Amino acid sequence: xxxxxxxxxxxxxxxxxxxxxxxxxxxxxxxxxxxxxxxxxxxxxxxxxxxxxxxxxxxxxxxxxxxxxxxxxxxxxxxxxxxxxxxxxxxxxxxxxxxxxxxxxxxxxxxxxxxxxxxxxxxxxxxxxxxxxxxxxxxxxxxxxxxxxxxxxxxxxxxxxxxxxxxxxxxxxxxxxxxxxxxxxxxxxxxxxxxxxxxxxxxxxxxxxxxxxxxxxxxxxxxxxxxxxxxxxxxxxxxxxxxxxxxxxxxxxxxxxxxxxxxxxxxxxxxxxxxxxxxxxxxxxxxxxxxxxxxxxxxxxxxxxxxxxxxxxxxxxxxxxxxxxxxxxxxxxxxxxxxxxxxxxxxxxxxx
Numbered sequence: 494x495x496x497x498x499x500x501x502x503x504x505x506x507x508x509x510x511x512x513x514x515x516x517x518x519x520x521x522x523x524x525x526x527x528x529x530x531x532x533x534x535x536x537x538x539x540x541x542x543x544x545x546x547x548x549x550x551x552x553x554x555x556x557x558x559x560x561x562x563x564x565x566x567x568x569x570x571x572x573x574x575x576x577x578x579x580x581x582x583x584x585x586x587x588x589x590x591x592x593x594x595x596x597x598x599x600x601x602x603x604x605x606x607x608x609x610x611x612x613x614x615x616x617x618x619x620x621x622x623x624x625x626x627x628x629x630x631x632x633x634x635x636x637x638x639x640x641x642x643x644x645x646x647x648x649x650x651x652x653x654x655x656x657x658x659x660x661x662x663x664x665x666x667x668x669x670x671x672x673x674x675x676x677x678x679x680x681x682x683x684x685x686x687x688x689x690x691x692x693x694x695x696x697x698x699x700x701x702x703x704x705x706x707x708x709x710x711x712x713x714x715x716x717x718x719x720x721x722x723x724x725x726x727x728x729x730x731x732x733x734x735x736x737x738x739x740x741x742x743x744x745x746x747x748x749x750x751x752x753x754x755x756x757x758x759x760x761x762x763x764x765x766x767x768x769x770x771x772x773x774x775x776x777x778x779x780x781x782x783x784x785x786x787x788x789x790x791x792x793x794x795x796x797x798x799x800x801x802x803x804x805x806x807x808x809x810x811x812x813x814x815x816x817x818x819x820x821x822x823x824x825x826x827x828x829x830x831x832x833x834x835x836x837x838x839x840x841x842x843x844x845x
Contacts, residue, residue: 538841542577545834546617555587562588582655585648593625617832619643624815639815647806654802658760659841665831669750675820680713682814688807691792701728702793719748721784727793743784753777
């Protein structure tokens with residue numbers, strides 16, 4: 494089956510693969526894992542960039558592209574333009590919406606919830622009211638499919654693509670008991686919180702790879718606690734679809750709602766023996782829990798060239814099928830995720 498790919502034409506071909514083909518999402522045959530280790534364990538490295546969305550940080554225009562915005566501003570010597578994109582492994586950052594307008598989806602700097610307003614504590618809020626990228630009915634989706642996206646896309650400099658990537662970020666899911674009480678995400682549907690893409694060369698698209706951190710249920714289509722899930726995929730069929738390389742579902746850790754948690758995410762470019770996708774969570778007031786420490790390919794196993802670093806990171810992301818959005822709107826609520834205290838590191842390595 495050829496799946497139609499509909500997305501904005503971007504100036505960088507690196508973005509094409511993460512935007513295309515998501516219509517082919519599947520979540521079957523997941524092997525549950527038990528990974529409740531004691532504490533994240535990293536060594537070395539330097540902080541390339543950090544932001545708590547304070548100072549004069551704002552979300553503003555990104556050129557004339559109506560489907561992109563930028564985060565700009567300075568906080569404690571960290572500038573979203575000069576610090577993050579000049580003299581680091583990266584040369585571009587922007588927010589990608591793909592479709593719609595600010596009545597449908599929006600990223601903005603807002604006051605932190607449950608904090609004394611006098612402290613002027615600000616966070617990045619991403620909210621989605623409508624899923625506006627839609628596909629006509631076909632064999633896979635008789636009723637059609639719509640999706641929505643807010644993605645903070647960090648692009649590596651081609652000359653300095655990192656082979657290891659580490660980030661730390663705080664995340665808050667307000668009123669996400671709404672999602673627990675719904676049947677979303679349903680089978681073959683999705684919610685993605687972080688994603689990276691490797692070797693996204695549209696001239697040789699079948700050698701592209703992506704991996705993502707998602708939120709799902711132990712059994713898709715049921716009500717119940719939210720779980721973290723990771724998935725690595727190879728691009729196939731000339732970019733029309735994706736083939737599952739690996740996946741893991743953690744059924745032991747329940748994703749907390751209405752409270753802050755810190756996520757540590759680490760990627761190491763490597764093969765079946767030394768590639769890594771690592772995720773640790775520290776709920777407010779709790780201990781650090783390693784929810785995934787996956788060893789496996791973090792590039793396409795059919796890659797014909799020597800791996801030379803990772804190209805694109807969606808450091809913060811709301812990307813979901815319309816059933817997730819409707820779970821909130823059907824209850825008179827809006828799908829929101831809050832982000833704070835982003836740190837991006839260089840040359841930081843995992844000990845274990």
